[in-house]
Amino acid sequence: MARRTPLHELHRAAGARFTEFSGWEMPVQYAGVIAEHAQVRSSAGLFDVSHMGELEVRGPGALALCQRVATNDAAKLGVGQAQYTVWCAEDGGTIDDTILYRLGAERYMFCVNAGNAAACLDWIREQQKGVPGAEVVDRCDELGLIALQGPRAAEVVERLGAAAIAALPRFGCTETTLAGASVIAARTGYTGEDGFELFVGAGQVASLWQALMDMSRDDLRIAPIGLGARDTLRLEAALPLYGHELSRDISPLEAGLGWAIKLAKGDFVGASALRRQKEAGLPRRLVGLALREPGIARADYPVKCGERVVGVVTSGTKSPTLGSAIALALLASESLDAALSVEIRGRAVAAERVGLPFYRRAGAR
C-alpha cells in the first residue's frame, strides 16, 4: 500500500496522473510533462516533494557526526548555509546524495531521498554511537516539502511579502514564515533553475501549497509540476538521481562529484576507499551523451564502440528544451574519446560525448 502526501487530494482535484515512486503515490504529471517542463524553465512551478526525508542532527557533537557520515566539509557552513553532500559506505559506494542545511549553531538537517530515508536513519544512528554529544531527530513524518522553482520563483515569494526568503543567496537557508506557515526556506533545488525548497509542518503543507497556487496571475503563472518533468529538468541540468547515476555500486567519484568530496577535512566513512580510487585512477566515469541519429537512449542501454560494450546509459530522455535525445552514461575511462553508439533495440545509434550540463540557465556560473 503506497503512502500518500497530505497534498494527494489537491493533486487529484488538479487532474494529476499518479505513479508509484519509492513506496509513495506521487503525481507524475498534470497538464503534461513537456508543458510542465517549459513552465519551470520560463516561469514558476510547484513540486510536492513531501515524500523526501528530513533528519536533524543536534548538540555539541552535531558537526562531528555530519562530518563523519558525509563527504563534503560541513565545517564550512555558517548558520543559514547549505551544501550538497554524499553519504558513502566504507567501500566508497553511495548510500545517498543529500543536502545538508545548517539551521543553528548546533543544529543541522539532512534532506534525504525518499527511497533511502529508512536506510539513512539506521545508518546515522549506527554512526552516532561513535560520536558523543550528537542527537539525531527523525523529522520525516513531521515535515512536508514544497519546491518552488523557475526564473520567476523569487517574484512569487516577493509578492507574498517574504522578503527574507527572496533575499536568500544561492544555498542559503532560514527559518521564517511564509503565508502564515512556519517554514525552513532554502534557495536550493533540483531543476537547474533558481528557486526555493520550503520545509513545512505536515499539517500546514496543504494550506501553503494553496497559498502559493493562489498567487498565480495572468502576468505570473504558477502551475503544479509532476515527477515526469522533475526528471527531464534534472537530467538537462545533469543532476544525479540515486539509483541511476549513484548507487551502492557507484562511487561519487565515478559520478563526477569530486567537488563535493573533501578528503582533506579529516576522516569520514568511505574516505580511505575514495582516496584509493583517486590514486589508482577511475576505471569508469559519468559522461554526457547526445544522440546523433534518431532514437532515445534509456537507462541500462549498452554504450558501444563498434562491437565492444564500453559503458551503460544511466538516464536518458528527449530533452524538451534542446529538442534532442540526451543521456548520462557510465563509460570506461579508456573509451572517453572513442567513437560511440548506444544500442537501442539491437540497433547501433551514433552518439557523441558532450560537455555537462546539457542546459545551464542564463547568467549561471
Next chain:
Amino acid sequence: MEFPEDLKYTREHEWVSIEGSVATIGITDHAQEQLGDVVFVELPGVGDRMEKADAFGVVESTKAVSDVYAPLSGEVTEVNDDLPDNPELINEDPYGDGWMVKVAIGDQADLEDLMTADEYRKFIEESATE
C-alpha cells in the same frame, strides 16, 4: 475519451480502420492519454511483413518506451511519414493525423478477433483500477 464507432480495437489499445483489403492502424485515445506526451515513434518500413500479435513499432514518451502490437498479419504498404518529425500528432489526433501504418490484410479471419467500439469501451472500464 473518444471511441469512434466505425473502427475496430485491440486489447493492446490499437485501432484498426478497414477499407476493403487495406487496414489503417494507430493507437487509441486511451493509449495516448496513458502515455503522455509522445516524443518518438519507430515505424516499420514499407514492404515489411507484419505478424499478428508481434510488436511492429514503438511509441515513446519522455519517460517510457511502449511497444505497438500488430492486430493482424499482412504487408506494410504505407507508413505515416509525418510522425518522425511530429510525434505529437499521436496525442493531438490519434484516430486521424496520428495514424501509423497501412497494411494489406493477409487473412480476413484475423479481423474476427477485434473488438467493436462498445466492447473496447467496456474493456477499458473493467480494467480501470479504483
